Amino acid sequence: MTITQPDLSVFETLESEVRSYCRGWPTVFDRASGSHLxxxxxxxxxxxxxxxxxxxxxxxxxxxxxxxxxxxxRDGIAHGLDMSTTAKRAFLETFRDVVLRPRGLDHKVMFPGPTGTNAVEAALKLARKVKGRESIISFTNAFHGMSLGALAVTGNAFKRAGAGIPLVHGTPMPFDDYLDGQIPDFIWFERLLDDAGSGLNTPAAVIVETVQGEGGVNVARPEWLRGLADLCRRHDMLLIVDDIQMGCGRTGPFFSFEEAGIVPDIVTLSKSIGGYGLPLALTLFRPELDIWEPGEHNGTFRGNNPAFVTASAALDTYWTDGQMEKQTLSRGEQTEAALRSIAAEHAHAGAGFRGRGLVWGLTFEDTERAAAVCRRAFELGLLVETSGPESEVVKLLPALTVTPEELDEGLRVLARAVRETD
Structure with a gap:
């Protein structure tokens, strides 16, 4: 594909230097359908x-x-704060009947604001309010959002530095396999909890991603997640699962924690819960944790009615018969097989891969290789991004609705991009 560099003058002269994705994909997109832009x-x-x-x-x-x-x-309500609307009622009923009840969950639903970081801020605030403590435990390479509370439990040094002030009341612990299996799970964490001289204030909660997408596609084992849930119970800490990127079927089941058989106290959802790309975020929590006073946490855009409509349609269309989970797992096997072949072909470069469902990461010993692969993939007509603290992982997030043929095409392009950057 020959790409003519577009006239980017208005973007370069008027838009802030903070812009990011457009730098890696230097073209002007106009329309999109399915898995294509x-x-x-x-x-x-x-x-x-x-x-x-x-x-x-x-x-x-x-x-x-x-x-x-x-x-x-039909002039349906477009903006309604947290007023009761027919669109909100339809969504709540659908979410209860399609998602919560079939999984034995009785969590309350809160609309904290339009984005994932709003959901995380509400989760942290509620956990502190319930427990009467300030400290939150997070994990190495975690990413939970760009507002100050969420940044305090995010691991990436570059993003944390942008806060401009100290980020307090958050303590990181090693994520699963962070120490390459050399130390038993949670031995350091539990020792600090048990030692009155450790300097660790008793935490209100632990926040975790089951798969760290932005952190480099680091996949937690089900047994590690079960151990974490048990640790939280024994030490009176709430367990918060951040399912903003990995929920809504990304790993196969609707919630990414289902495979581990755990039930978090609090769950955050955003991104694909709206179905269509419209902003929507949820904070879910066990009923006994619902100690909010009316209006204690609010926001002008905490109930996006058009997103309620598309969210309800997505749940009705894709989550009533179990087929979406089976399809995602099947597409995941297709992806894994292709990545295994790529890694074998480039074993000399230390190529590796990891993932679950339809989130995968391709790694190399050379931390700059991933960016080169993504650049070449773009030139060949494939959009993939990097992730990890040094942008050292090629991350794949195809749509769950991608066809086997489209998936195969993209994986062939990826293989070519890797080969041509060798």
């Missing part, structure tokens, strides 16, 4: 990025689009 010159790009996980059902999914257009055309 098209730039203004008509070039097609296969999308293995999916809005950083916000587009699990693809771009402009026709079922969700129809539901949204019908709602807007």
């Amino acid at each position: 098209y730039d203004e010159d008509g070039h097609a790009y296969l999308d293995f990025f999916s809005g950083a996980g916000a587009l699990n059902y693809g771009h402009n999914n026709p079922v969700l689009k129809r539901a949204l257009l019908d709602y807007l055309e």
Whole structure:
């Protein structure tokens, strides 16, 4: 594919230097459908990025689009703060009947604001309010958002430095296999909890991702997650699972923690819960934790009614018969096989891979290789991004609705990009 560099003058002269993704993909996108984006010159790009996980059902999914257009055309409520609306009622009933009840969950639903970091801030605030303590435990290479409370439990040094002030009341512990299996799980964590001289204030909660997407596609073992849940119970700490990127079916089941058989006290959801890419976030928690006073945590955009519509349509369409989970796991096996072949071909470069469901990471000994692969993939018409503290991992997040043929095409392009950057 020959790509003509677009006229980016307005972006370069008017938009802030903070812009990021557009630097790696220097074109101007115009439209999108399913697993493809098209730039203004008509070039097609296969999308293995999916809005950083916000587009699990693809771009402009026709079922969700129809539901949204019908709602807007009848002048449905577009903005309603936390007022009761027919769209919110439909979503709550659908979420209860399709997601919560079949999994034996009785969690309350809170709409904290439109983004994932809003959901995390509400979770942290509620945990501290319930327990009457300030300290929160997080994990190495975690990513939980860009607002101050979420940054305090995020591991990435570059992102933390952007806060400009001390980030306090958060303590990191080693994530699963952080020490390469040399030390038993949680031995350091539990020793600090048991030792009155450790300097660790008794935590209110522990926040964890079952798969650290931004941290480098680090996958926690089910037994490690079960051990963490047990540790939280024994030490009177709430367990918060951040399922913002890995929830809504990304790893196979609707919630990424289902495989481990644990029930978190608090769960955060965002990104693909809205179905269509519209902003929506949820903080879920056990009923006995619902000690909020009315209006104690609020926000102008905490109830996005158009997103309620597309979210309900997504749940009704994809999560009532168990087929989406089976399809995702099947596509995951297809991806794993291709990545295994790529890693074997490039064993001399220390290539490796890891992942679950439809989130995968391709790694190399040379930490700059991932960025080169992503650049070449873009030139070949494939969108993939890097992740990890040094951007050392090629991360794959194709839509859950990707066809086997599209997936195979993208994986072939990825293999070529790796080969041509060798």
